[in-house]
Amino acid sequence: MKNLKIVLLITFVTSLFYRCADHVDYEAIEGYSITAEVYFQQESDYEAALVGTYDPLQWLFFNIQIGAIASEISLCGGESATDYLGIQQIDDMTHYPENDVLKSMWQWLYEGVNRANYMEENKSNIEFDGKEALYGEVYFLRAYYYFELVKFFGDVPLFTESRLTAGEAGTLSRTPKEEVYAQIELDLQNAIANLPNSQSQVGRVNSFTAQALLGKVLLFQDKFSEAAATFDNLIGVYSLVPDYGSQFLRFGENGPESIFEIQYTNTSNWYDWNCVQCSEGNYGIIMNGPRGWSGPEYAQGWSFNVPTAEFYNSFESGDTRRDATVLDIEAFAASTGSSYTEGYDHTGYFNNKYIPRAGESGGQTELNYLSNYRIIRYADVLLMAAEAYNRGGIDDGLAQEYLNLVRRRAFNTDGEDDYDIEATGSVLTDAIWLERKFELALEGHRFFDLVRTGQAASLIPGFVEGKHEVFPIPQQEIDISGLIQNSGY
Numbered sequence: 001m002k003n004l005k006i007v008l009l010i011t012f013v014t015s016l017f018y019r020c021a022d023h024v025d026y027e028a029i030e031g032y033s034i035t036a037e038v039y040f041q042q043e044s045d046y047e048a049a050l051v052g053t054y055d056p057l058q059w060l061f062f063n064i065q066i067g068a069i070a071s072e073i074s075l076c077g078g079e080s081a082t083d084y085l086g087i088q089q090i091d092d093m094t095h096y097p098e099n100d101v102l103k104s105m106w107q108w109l110y111e112g113v114n115r116a117n118y119m120e121e122n123k124s125n126i127e128f129d130g131k132e133a134l135y136g137e138v139y140f141l142r143a144y145y146y147f148e149l150v151k152f153f154g155d156v157p158l159f160t161e162s163r164l165t166a167g168e169a170g171t172l173s174r175t176p177k178e179e180v181y182a183q184i185e186l187d188l189q190n191a192i193a194n195l196p197n198s199q200s201q202v203g204r205v206n207s208f209t210a211q212a213l214l215g216k217v218l219l220f221q222d223k224f225s226e227a228a229a230t231f232d233n234l235i236g237v238y239s240l241v242p243d244y245g246s247q248f249l250r251f252g253e254n255g256p257e258s259i260f261e262i263q264y265t266n267t268s269n270w271y272d273w274n275c276v277q278c279s280e281g282n283y284g285i286i287m288n289g290p291r292g293w294s295g296p297e298y299a300q301g302w303s304f305n306v307p308t309a310e311f312y313n314s315f316e317s318g319d320t321r322r323d324a325t326v327l328d329i330e331a332f333a334a335s336t337g338s339s340y341t342e343g344y345d346h347t348g349y350f351n352n353k354y355i356p357r358a359g360e361s362g363g364q365t366e367l368n369y370l371s372n373y374r375i376i377r378y379a380d381v382l383l384m385a386a387e388a389y390n391r392g393g394i395d396d397g398l399a400q401e402y403l404n405l406v407r408r409r410a411f412n413t414d415g416e417d418d419y420d421i422e423a424t425g426s427v428l429t430d431a432i433w434l435e436r437k438f439e440l441a442l443e444g445h446r447f448f449d450l451v452r453t454g455q456a457a458s459l460i461p462g463f464v465e466g467k468h469e470v471f472p473i474p475q476q477e478i479d480i481s482g483l484i485q486n487s488g489y
Helices: 010-016 044-057 059-067 086-092 101-121 131-153 175-195 207-220 225-234 245-246 283-288 309-313 319-326 327-338 378-391 396-410 425-439 445-450 475-481
Strands: 074-077 258-262 291-294 304-307 326-328 339-341 350-351 373-377
Touching: 010 059, 044 101, 044 131, 044 175, 059 074, 059 086, 059 101, 059 283, 059 304, 059 327, 059 445, 074 086, 074 225, 101 131, 131 175, 131 207, 175 207, 207 225, 207 258, 207 319, 207 350, 207 378, 225 378, 245 319, 245 373, 258 378, 283 304, 283 326, 309 326, 319 425, 326 327, 327 339, 378 396, 378 425, 425 445
Parallel strands: none
Antiparallel strands: 074 304, 258 373, 291 339, 304 350, 326 350
16 A cells, blocks of 8 residues: 555565465465464564555455446446456346355455454554554454445354464354444444544544444444434544545545545556456556547556446536546547547446546556545545435434535535525435435445445346345355355345
């Protein structure tokens, strides 16, 4: 991570956390094992382990892709109907337990859990100043990994005291998501209590980051009063950047609106197509670019995650977010004399938030884009707070205020109320949900918003109610541990 990655990371992760298992349970390869007897003996060991616990965040580029492609606003795209078949299946709602993309998501998220748990296992080895704050970061990370697991898979195996090892293969069982959520909340409360309000290194989470995630976790459980009270602590701490689109450009990273970003760099020279997550660059960015691009500003890519024309045309007139979110490639190519090759499911539109831009990659071009993923923005918090206040029957006036702050920035009204929403009750609820669609489009939220609000079956083509709210447990986990599969798969 920028300003968080250290040289020790390569050797540390390779030795301490290296794995090639195809399932949750794993054990370090013999000869590369590091035990507490030789490690976790000084403060620098814990700092290095913490970096290793952050590292799986960078692997989760499919979160962003799936959150859009599984919804109604974007198609998979690619070169052909079989290009990245796992994502094509998710787009078509034909995914099944052998889906390789979902298997990777499961493995990578549990890798993060295991790394956090290894630190928990060795927490008491030594004492040093700042240890509790450091572990606040560990608990935040574990909470985030488990939250993503629950979002994707529902009931999942829960373990917190130590790593799973190969010897424990076959012992897993699914924990009701309510219990997993309780652990997530506990971890975040511990993180909030021990984290500082700011960090000296960019990319490290702080107490406000943990509160933002806690509020989101509470909202996903319809705990509206608790969520509203949590979001209250964030109001005014951050601010909306005046120019919506600027925050997704290189100079807009880690700005005043950013609460949680996954950090990437283009300086890594180490890469491996069989281990794309091993790079420190953002591999996911190249997927969103136009094929065969020859022209200014952008760089060629693989034409995945293409917004639909229906979505592009659904923006209100004057909404500055449309062109910042969606690139009209045909218009841009015509105006600049550029050329490109149409991909599969070509719509004429591309993801303009996370698109390969000229000069932003290094080393192995495809694997080394430096674009950060914005996981939680202040605008997201304002809209979540608005929803909590409205759906909880707490204060529609305050809900309107938070919603309209976002809309005024979108329409560049300089504080005027021309586009303000004055509705209340369920009409206001619908307005907040619709605003999330446009404000957070192509950032990985849409599918999960539709599921949690009960709108997925009516809006997503091919969505089967009672089945597609969650994704299937990878078949390998079923075979190894005898886990019960999600309904319908």
